[in-house]
Amino acid sequence: MPIINVPHHPSTSISSPTNQKYHTMAKFRLLDLVKPFQHGLPEIENPVSKAHLSFDDRMLYSIGIAIFFVFSQLPIYSVTSVNSDPFYQFRPLFAAERGTLDEFGLLPIITAGFFWQFLSGFRLINVNFNVKSDRGYFQSLQKLTAIFLGGVYAFALVFLTDYYNPTSKFAGAIDYNISSTTADAVVNVSSNIGEKFLIWFQLFVYNFLLTMIVEILDKDYGFTSGSLFLIGANVSVTFMTGVIDFTTIKTGKGYEYRGVFIQLFIIVKNAFGSLFSSSSKSNFFYEIVHLFNRSSLVNLKQVLFGVIAATLLFYLQAFHQAVPIKSKQIKTQAQSYPVKLFFNGALPIIFAYSVLFNLKIFSYVSYKFLNFTTLGSSLIAIVIAQFESSSSLVQSIIKLIVGEFSSDSFNPTFSKAYQTSGIASYFQAPTSFTGAILNPINTVVYSASLAGLIMFFALSWTKMSGSSGKDVADFFSKQNITILGKRDANVAHYFNKIINNACISGGLILAALAVIFDFLGCQGLPTALVVSILIIFNFLESFFTELQQSGGSSLYNTAFGGQDKLFGQ
Template identity: 35%
Template sequence: MVFDEKIVYTIASAAIYIGTAIPVNQVFARYDTKVADPFYWLRAPFGAYYGTLLEFGLLPIITAGFLWQILAGFKLVKVNFTLSRDRELFQSLQKFTAILLSFVYASLLVFSGHFNTIDAGLNKEFPETVSIWTNLLLISQLAGFSIVSTLMVEILDKGYGFGPGILAFIAASSATNFATGFLGLTTVLNNKGNWESNGAFVNFVRGFFSKNLVANIYNAFTRENLTNLTQIYVALFTVGVLTYLSNFRSEIPIKSLKVRSMVSVYPIKLFYCGALPIIFSYAILYNLNIVAFSLTKILPEVDFLKYIAVYKLDTLNGHYDLDSGLLYFLSPSTKSSNVLFGLIRPFTFLGFLILSSLLFAKNWLKVSGSTGKDLAKQFKEQEITLVGHRDTNVAKELNKILPVASTTGAFALSSVIGLVETSGLSKGFALGTSVGVLSSLAVLESLMTVWQQSGGASSQFAQVFNPNQ
């Protein structure tokens, strides 16, 4: 059964992706060492896990996809998407670019000392000298599993599962992160030499059975080395706001050209572009930070780089924080040695998210082939039209609604995410949860469409979607 096979392929691919988040060889040599992460606030929307084979997650694939779609949309490369050969070459170029980017990312981080470990007890970085063979081993691991991720995304995009594959993996990664952050039962050794639970709620409950009750309960809401309850509440609040906003839509009356009495509505959602605008904004930030961090470590003697970014190691919590430089103003970092910088940063960060998201949403309709003209063509192929309008005016009417929906949705999404993240209470957790929920809704929409159009009623999973059968 095609429908059942797609479900199996989707679940299996997502499980394999999450399962490859295992430590990179030569990094976690002892249980009491870990990597100081400069990208902890950027990882969630890309299914990336520091110090693991999914160090970059889906970033290379997403970056390559955006890059080639923009080049094609602005006619900088000529692609005729009506020809299967052109489509295949275009998709191959995206995959090749993703693989190339994964090698570039891996090389930059390995030779910048990103994988040097810090001691959980001594709270210091080990600037040990690593052999060239160890570096090559690290690069081959990271790039190799990035290739595997690219191929798994390709499997879902080719119709073997419910896609887009990128959104399916983001949804799976987000769900895993939320479950682990809330109810994770595993324990880790903190910098004070004590064991604490990964799950914020589990750690909160354990605090009631400890000797220092007040301190442990306070820690459950404020700890920075792991997910805390404040992050959980902020994430749930953000998801609630976005879920409420996602119910806003414009319903356009349509009718069938075959059956005159058949009248329905075509909904255009507020989040017409889904989570893509905010993913685009954070993809820019992630790429900029990878390059900036690598250069500041490889070329520490170049004074000019301090105007780009200055990263300071937070030994207590085991990660790097942006302290100054241009990228500091494009981050939610609340730590800076300059008070004035700290006052300006919330506005510059929020402004960047809104402007980049709006720019993306404004041009994505043309880039992705989702303009009123394209939708009107689909209507014509399905022999439906807008009520009260001639066929020649359908594209014109749709072009009055689609750009407004895409830009308004992008503004609402980026504003909510930006306000939450700039508060410093989320540290990327609310962002990842929100992007995961929006991505899962897109995958669910794809699933339900296939179920309705391909005879899903005969599926073994039919009872899940229609229990009355």
């Protein structure tokens, strides 16, 4: 990846008069909004220098934060039970665990980042990135938005819906048994403002701390992007616990092992046992089919497709187009500059899913708010009173826009809410293969929107992340490098073509994988695995670059290097 250290146009650097004019312009900029908040906003200190922070330190920060993140997914205090889950599809990818402090996971941070970086990328807001203070304001704007969005999402879910069932008093009534049917725990939802505020407060503070932690990793204390690192860590843990976990949980069927392979082993063992004894009978095929399709825990289907996806990704991620390059000054052999097939890594899927997740939150909250709270239903009554002659029309319009959710009637601990009507329901992934065939409009709209979002991202992101063909060509001309057999004037055009092709084809492959896994009813887990594998390859790339640059001074280097390093000296 080219790192361009010199601003394109020295004339627009900090001291130039044009910039002074730019700054004192009376025109109001959106960036000015953040100025009053900036001095109160916590800011992680940059490491004094890169040399100051050793490789081992960065390793410790990364591992420590990953462990902290995985362990911090504990249930919210003063929540008795959680209503059926409308966000099941997005949970693995955004590290959003139901009913825990991580209810939205990294969604607020990622949404804030994409939102502002797209706005500035399309030049819809006025930011002068050549000026250091402007970059600072832009960063504070993103941070403020991430913290604010976390608060807004939590507020919407806690106060506007009946998603959480809070305890009726502060201590005592919390039901810790995960398998309870919670029939006796239903409390009057509207009355306990104190408990609701406590839930909101926990979600808000956790999101605030998570934002700061992402900032630590973003600022060279880690190896790669903080949000992506946390996604990768979480998906790895979720997948491994889904495969191998010895704990049992009571689901609708009885006690089951969380780990798919453990449960499979038990089923096979029981089947063998029943072969040799006449008394015990095991329904082998029923058990296997159930293990394939169980919706409460990670199922065999998800694991199988996850493994297929992982194998495919291991194969595909090495695909690249090698561009032969050569120095203009020194006579050397031509070297190759690789342009990867997955040029944008996992970002296209994360972008598309973050848009759909936000849409889902919006429709769920508005549905619950309008139908299940006194304020919302009185709002509807006011609107209907305005158009007295056609109240049924108003009601059907509201239904079309807001939609309806219905939850499946399984064990309430694991039940999920599906959108059954409204425009937004077409943007919901089909729940199964038969569902995808029986509801073709939904299938077409969903896959078209997912592919469209991914294409939109792939085509626009390179231009706004300093990695378009023009940027690469600028970098090459500064380093006195040319492409073999191309004139200098054509380099930018040539790279634009290659990079665009890579972005589009890589994006289409990711879109196809995501859509196929959704149609097979995998509920997002294999897609999340695809994303995390791409993230981890990116991570390893920068990790090993750093490892080599640290030049063997690291403890880990000696550990990885093997015997010749330990005994060779």
